[in-house]
Amino acid sequence: MKIKRIEIGEQMSVLDLVREMGASGVFCAGRLAKAVDIFVQMVSDPDVKVFLGLAGALVPAGLGGLFADLIREGFVDVIVSTGANITHDIIEAFGEHHERGVKGDDSELRKRGINRIYDAYVSDKAFIKFEERIQQIFKDINVEKRKNGISVCDLLNEIGKRLKDKNSFVKAAADEGVPIFCPAITDSILGLQAWLFSQLNPLKIDVLEDLHQIINIAYESKKSGAIFLGGGFPKNHILQTMLITGRGFDYAVQITLDRPESGGLSGAPLSEARSWGKLKSDANSIDLIADVTIAFPILAAAAKQRLKKDV
Amino acid sequence: MKIKRIEIGEQMSVLDLVREMGASGVFCAGRLAKAVDIFVQMVSDPDVKVFLGLAGALVPAGLGGLFADLIREGFVDVIVSTGANITHDIIEAFGEHHERGVKGDDSELRKRGINRIYDAYVSDKAFIKFEERIQQIFKDINVEKRKNGISVCDLLNEIGKRLKDKNSFVKAAADEGVPIFCPAITDSILGLQAWLFSQLNPLKIDVLEDLHQIINIAYESKKSGAIFLGGGFPKNHILQTMLITGRGFDYAVQITLDRPESGGLSGAPLSEARSWGKLKSDANSIDLIADVTIAFPILAAAAKQRLKKDV
Amino acid sequence: MKIKRIEIGEQMSVLDLVREMGASGVFCAGRLAKAVDIFVQMVSDPDVKVFLGLAGALVPAGLGGLFADLIREGFVDVIVSTGANITHDIIEAFGEHHERGVKGDDSELRKRGINRIYDAYVSDKAFIKFEERIQQIFKDINVEKRKNGISVCDLLNEIGKRLKDKNSFVKAAADEGVPIFCPAITDSILGLQAWLFSQLNPLKIDVLEDLHQIINIAYESKKSGAIFLGGGFPKNHILQTMLITGRGFDYAVQITLDRPESGGLSGAPLSEARSWGKLKSDANSIDLIADVTIAFPILAAAAKQRLKKDV
Amino acid sequence: MKIKRIEIGEQMSVLDLVREMGASGVFCAGRLAKAVDIFVQMVSDPDVKVFLGLAGALVPAGLGGLFADLIREGFVDVIVSTGANITHDIIEAFGEHHERGVKGDDSELRKRGINRIYDAYVSDKAFIKFEERIQQIFKDINVEKRKNGISVCDLLNEIGKRLKDKNSFVKAAADEGVPIFCPAITDSILGLQAWLFSQLNPLKIDVLEDLHQIINIAYESKKSGAIFLGGGFPKNHILQTMLITGRGFDYAVQITLDRPESGGLSGAPLSEARSWGKLKSDANSIDLIADVTIAFPILAAAAKQRLKKDV
Numbered sequence A, B, C, D: 001m002k003i004k005r006i007e008i009g010e011q012m013s014v015l016d017l018v019r020e021m022g023a024s025g026v027f028c029a030g031r032l033a034k035a036v037d038i039f040v041q042m043v044s045d046p047d048v049k050v051f052l053g054l055a056g057a058l059v060p061a062g063l064g065g066l067f068a069d070l071i072r073e074g075f076v077d078v079i080v081s082t083g084a085n086i087t088h089d090i091i092e093a094f095g096e097h098h099e100r101g102v103k104g105d106d107s108e109l110r111k112r113g114i115n116r117i118y119d120a121y122v123s124d125k126a127f128i129k130f131e132e133r134i135q136q137i138f139k140d141i142n143v144e145k146r147k148n149g150i151s152v153c154d155l156l157n158e159i160g161k162r163l164k165d166k167n168s169f170v171k172a173a174a175d176e177g178v179p180i181f182c183p184a185i186t187d188s189i190l191g192l193q194a195w196l197f198s199q200l201n202p203l204k205i206d207v208l209e210d211l212h213q214i215i216n217i218a219y220e221s222k223k224s225g226a227i228f229l230g231g232g233f234p235k236n237h238i239l240q241t242m243l244i245t246g247r248g249f250d251y252a253v254q255i256t257l258d259r260p261e262s263g264g265l266s267g268a269p270l271s272e273a274r275s276w277g278k279l280k281s282d283a284n285s286i287d288l289i290a291d292v293t294i295a296f297p298i299l300a301a302a303a304k305q306r307l308k309k310d311v
Helices: A014-024 A027-044 A064-072 A083-093 A106-112 A124-140 A143-148 A152-161 A169-176 A189-200 A207-220 A232-245 A270-276 A292-310 B014-024 B027-044 B064-072 B083-093 B106-111 B124-140 B143-148 B152-161 B169-176 B189-200 B207-220 B232-245 B270-276 B292-310 C014-024 C027-044 C064-072 C083-093 C106-112 C124-140 C143-148 C152-161 C169-176 C189-200 C207-220 C232-245 C270-275 C292-310 D014-024 D027-044 D064-072 D083-093 D106-111 D124-140 D143-148 D152-161 D169-176 D189-200 D207-220 D232-245 D270-276 D292-310
Strands: A048-054 A078-081 A114-117 A120-123 A223-229 A249-256 A279-289 B048-054 B078-081 B114-117 B120-123 B223-229 B249-256 B279-289 C048-054 C078-081 C114-117 C120-123 C223-229 C249-256 C279-289 D048-054 D078-081 D114-117 D120-123 D223-229 D249-256 D279-289
Touching (some): A014 A292, A014 B014, A027 A223, A027 A249, A027 B292, A048 A064, A048 A232, A064 A083, A064 A169, A064 A292, A078 A083, A078 A207, A083 A124, A106 A114, A106 C270, A114 C270, A120 A124, A124 A189, A189 C232, A207 A232, A232 A249, A232 C189, A232 C232, A270 C106, A292 B014, B027 B048, B027 B223, B027 B249, B027 B279, B027 B292, B048 B064, B048 B232, B064 B083, B064 B292, B078 B083, B078 B207, B083 B169, B083 B189, B106 B114, B106 D270, B120 B124, B124 B189, B152 B169, B152 B207, B189 D207, B207 D189, B232 B249, B232 B270, B232 D189, B249 B270, B270 B279, B270 D114, C014 D014, C027 C279, C027 C292, C027 D292, C048 C207, C048 C232, C064 C169, C078 C083, C078 C207, C078 C232, C083 C124, C083 C169, C114 C124, C120 C124, C249 C270, C249 C292, C292 D027, C292 D292, D014 D292, D027 D048, D027 D249, D048 D207, D048 D232, D078 D083, D078 D207, D078 D232, D083 D169, D114 D124, D120 D124, D152 D207, D223 D232, D232 D249, D232 D270, D249 D292
Parallel strands (some): A048 A078, A048 A223, A223 A249, B048 B078, C048 C078, C048 C223, D223 D249, D249 D279
Antiparallel strands (some): A114 A120, B114 B120, C114 C120
16 A cells, blocks of 8 residues: 655644545554553443553643543443652642653752652652542541451542542542452552551451452453553553453553563563454554553644544 | 643644643653754754755665655755665656555565565565666766766756656756765665666766755755754764755754664764764764664644644 | 773673773673662672662563572672562472474464463463462361451462572572562562462452561561662562652662663653652662663672672 | 573683573574674675674774774675764774763853764863864875866875774775775764865765775675664665675674664664665575674684684
């Protein structure tokens, strides 16, 4: 098929631009257009359970509200996230925020109580407020639940129900009944707060119960699709869940700047997952090597335009 | 400044999306928004000579028409390109094209006469046609010019004048009087064809004359801006040109997936160029680590929308 | 200081080569030499607790025995690893192995029961044997321990004690009393096996107890050093542990191909950790962008030669 | 074949370590070991013309002497280099040097007359000396040669003959009759100096003559091998040379941190070159994604040890 030259019109919509990229069809632009196609397919098929994996500092970069939006639109059924994205989402839900344009070297920032995440910044004060509020929330949770071992998923649901910020994806997930899994919860400030709480209060976390819950969802799904933003454990966790059912995903989109040659799963092409049976042999999938903060808003904007039209 | 969460509206224009990215302002999305700002500034200031550097297989990926468009809009004053982009642009101008969706491993492709560029393909036939037509064009060029040594820039102008495809950037450049420089012309199929021609016909290429021409442009410019798509010699060539004037660029945008740690110029951050005086100390510049096929169409679409409105 | 040209002698030892790299002192080679220096410093100071973070498919690539070796030499005090590295180490300890040189595309491999990890391969049979043996080990563990909630660290110790392969790092850690932490244990085949076991047998995993154990180690350490191979949650987990003590690491070496611009922690430069107080402001640290399978054996060989001589 | 665990012995030679990497045989370590094998094969076969491509700031990083060494050992028959590596080699040959450990931001460095190349530095004074000395050398070259058009290759030979520093690869090449090609000579400080000279003195550069010379070498070779350090135009130039003969390389080794997905030639896997006929279908080749400053000294040290033993 001929590669069509990309044309830039005036006042182009994001979807128009993505269509031009699809008509060229090659390199990363062609892959982005294909990612939109696959995303639209999996989201518009009611039989497909859509799993979203979140790794990297996506919330500090301003993407948290977009995830909340996708949840409220009904596009996402299950989330697996790093503890950091959850923590930073809750920090914003508590009224704190991330900043930009801060100057100074890292040792200087330390003295001023400012923590750096690439070119985003968050103050020590935000973490102090986080501690106050999250400890209170832990207290509010039914003590029997806490004592007997609560899954991370249920704990996050309890937290989400107590948040007020509509742009929080943790709240949106609780509102919409979308479970959030975080197998490495203790690897986050939220996890450290849970440990702190447990020093003086009854709290057990039952991570095997989380496995139970996510595997059940997988077994009950007719079809399944995965969107991996960044790699990390969310990617593996989503993939292993469908592995255990003996089926494998029908759709998958991966967006990351991680590369294959280190051999780690984060940068592994999705085709590798076919050898494991994590993806079906004929699954519709695309790997896109791109920064999530650029590629995912484009994908979301183009897909939304298509999905709304289809309605 | 607070990082604003990115919001995705319905039927968003590319410019609206870029504005959301700019309001978040961090990570690669924030840099893309800043790149649009700087591009608009340099292009809308009549005192600024805008240099565009082209490296990587941009024409096979379908971006050639976009460069032609930018030239015709008057956004670009000087181009420095790899020989490959020029060759592939002329191939398309001769009516041949690049393909996608071809199957088969590389040894098989060889047998079928198909040459691979990542996931774009071009046939041996295209090169045969290229040879016929370009040899004819060489013949048509005034023999005195050829005999005494012609600069690459003038040679490309002679070629461009003889092309008919409006979407060819080599033709657009000739039409609009935009010089194209290619210091490594012999490192391309076009260069090999020039050599072949020179075996039986008078042809001398005078690369020092090219330096003369580009340096004159630099000296005559009041201000200057650079857009680097990919790294390679086009980046260095543009930077060294302003170095020699003792001034340095006022504006610069760099889009590439090359990284700093190999120490090569392709991935070097633009701040490094300040130490050399290639950029002014107070130059307005941004490095964006992104694939050109995604980032540049967005930049072009957003910038065009702003530039048209401003008029 | 002058950059010395690298000279290659005949029959050079690895240490000699690293010294040449150190005398040039720049680019990645210079950083590798500095990584050796810092590693030697942290390992030879008896007051320093050395934390080793393992992410990426290091065991399938043949590095597992090297970690066992470092543990037995007394160079490492605490390990934080992905579940995958632990699982694959145990697979090898059970007499199964990883293969190379396998041909066939990923869908074909699936049919043949072969799972791909870049260019390493492991058969379904290895996982079947893993299941048999690990289920037996779970059974062997004292039922009281299992019932009341066992930390991952203690569970891995129980497993390690029951392994026989001297080259297993899980066994070496148990032998030498080096704790292995894995906050995302459920995100691995080992975790899935634990869940399977828990369906019919008493088993609770107490991840908050793991936090307790690792934080205690951090509090009891006079000084601390970290070696991050790959990023992932092991990097964050090690860093957050010292964060909570309010001290921060004295030494740190990071080897990864992950880059900063995605904003994720995996590729973040160590200087970023200074702003958080995870590293002391004056910590001796180096970021090395390199593949672990090349850089770490060099580092280990050079360091070992120096450490043995020093004795 | 089983992946052997890498073992670190005491006082290991570089060759021993590379053999361990080869016995594991996977990931980047396995590729490095294979690169050594292929290099040894091509260098030890007297029928093979070995082409070495140099891109990136290899000389500033301290590798220049290593190239000189390889030339004097008879391991390399043809060099294609960026103008920058040639310029910086000559700067060192003139007694100037590159520095490290310099502090200060880029704007500050500008004021102090220091130019930055990642973490290597070179002073304005070095370029002033370079100008004086190179202008004198230009003058010394026979005026008839200069007037009628000299190839870059011959010009570099004239320069090399006039250098005194044994560690200069430009000198070593002249001493040993190894031609150096640089199609983009005008894209370098050396090229700018040539232009400056040509303003007041007779000097024409005949780049088509360079094509003639390199193509003749290719035609006369029985077999051919290529070593690409970095990508850039040297990679393309070497590949296109064998393309024109209709044969293609028998051996090829590529070491770079550039990746395939931008579609540019620098990061393209060598298999892509098979589709073009630049590599023979059955060529023995390896792509290694690694930093040249680490991987090439290892390769050179290991290969040298093997080649000396074989004699």
